[in-house]
Amino acid sequence: MKKTLCFDFGNSRYKCGVMEAGFFKKEIILDGSSEEINHILEVEKPEKTILSSVVRHDEKIEEILAAGSSFHKVTYQSKMDISVPSGQEKTVGSDRWAMLAGAMNLFPKQHNLIIGLGSCITFNFINKFNQFLGGSISPGLNMRLKSLQHYTAQLPLVEPDWNFPLIGYDTRTNILSGVIGGMSKEIDGIVDEYKVKYNKFNVLLTGGDLPFFVPHIKNKIFADPYLIYKGLYFISEKNA
Incomplete structure (x- = not known):
């Protein structure tokens, strides 16, 4: 069965999603070493690999992927059938391209608002004409928790937890109530603002911090922790 390895190198973690015949199979957390990438290729034996990276990584990794598979690195020049009316496509991160591609292929010809819950919270709006109109970026969960410890004399660093009282x-x-509860209200509030402008659209939540927020979001959402891998797979099919 045809296998594609979808690598996502983010600010917090290096990860790999294993896709078989278009279906997500498993996620592998990486240490980012070239030796580990070599080992994964030997074990998984993929036909294709694709990389989304928003960090400076070991360039040898790309050489290894290209030597062991049909490889593609996501850039604004990748074939995705997505246009950017603002003309700012060069500034769009590869992780955002992957989320957009995932939403566009899961819900074609529909307005989609994708909310990425990672190092930052990103709101990404792509309309039914496959135009990425933009969105917003704000500090993510761990960034906010760490800032409380860093900028105060007595507040501790708290581990994230979905279970807390108002x-x-x-x-x-x-x-926890202030940060996660407040961020949840922030997300709901921004979604409500989009509702004023657009009558009907899908709201997709994804990212590593997804489990902490799903219980607290009031708006109807589609929660998919693996959306970025699905998007990378779709991009790979057009490019690798």
Whole structure:
């Protein structure tokens, strides 16, 4: 069965999604070493590989992928059938291209708002004509939690947790309610603003921090932690 390895090198983690015949099979968390990439290629034996990277990674990795498979690296020049009316396609990160491609192929000819919950929160709106109109970027969950510790004298660094009360009863639950509860209201509020402008659109949530927010979002959403891999697969099919 045809196998594609979809590599996602982000600010927080290096990951790989294994796709077989277009279906997601598993996720592999990576350390980012070229030796590990070699090992994965030997074990998985993919026909195609594709890389989305928003960080400076070992350039040898691309050489390894190109030598062991039909390889493509996502850039604004990749074939995706997505246009950018603002003319700012060079500034769009490869992870955002992957999310857009995933949404566009899962919900074709529909307005889609994709919310990425990773190092940053990104709102990405692609209309039914496959035009990426833009969106917004704000600090992500861990960035906000770390900033509370960094910029105060006494507040601790709190581990994320979806389970917290509205009214925090100690420092930890006060921070969780303020940060995760506040971010959830921020997300709902921005979605509501889009509803004023567009009558009908899909809201897709994805990213590593997805589980912390799903219980608190009031708007109807499609939660897909593996959307970026599906998008990378679709891009790979057009390019690799």
